[in-house]
Amino acid sequence: DGDLPAAEGPSCVLVSAPADGIPPVIDSPGALDRAIAVLSAGTGPLAVDTERAQSFRYSAKAYLIQLRRAGAGTFLIDPVALEGGRERADLSALAEATADAEWIIHAAQQDLPCLAEVDLLPERVFDTELAGRLLGLPRVSLSALAERALGKTLAKEHSAADWSKRPLPEGWLSYAALDVE
Helix, strand or coil, X not given: CCCCCCCCCCCCEEECCCCCCCCCEECCHHHHHHHHHHHHHCXXXXXXXXXXXXXXXXXXXXXEEEEEEECCEEEEECCCCCCCCCCCCCCHHHHHHCCCCCEEXXXXXXXXXXXXXXXXXXXXXXXXXXXXXXXXXXXXXXXXXXXXXXXXXXXXXXXXXXXXXXXXXXXXXHHHHHHHC
């Protein structure tokens, strides 16, 4: 059954809004520079997630990148708005600024290819889905792991949304911020 304590059941708490509120979407080079400075000053691991529109588009392109780090908070980055006339955004400065951090990603095999497209790759990664599989847990979705380890149920109603849509609705941004919180 794995080494994680089982917290599932009626005692689980539904988490439907980020504790710090919904951060603004980073959609300009200046806002990205400010985010990079704050994230580089943060400590510990960096939680990373992406939102794609694979059911609606022919690519696995990231349409939103979510980051969270202790001492820095949560950041929602719109890589499409940061393309600046190029085919893809260049987030290599963000990768360099967070190179000291181990990245925590759920289902890294899905997120790493679209992160690589924007030059955002970790030096070290911890994949929570893979960890759950190695522990032999019966369910390894992010929601299932959060319930089991933390006693918290995540609202996951926007996982299959068309993330290429603009502007992104507030409910979607809340959902996205929770995935890294």
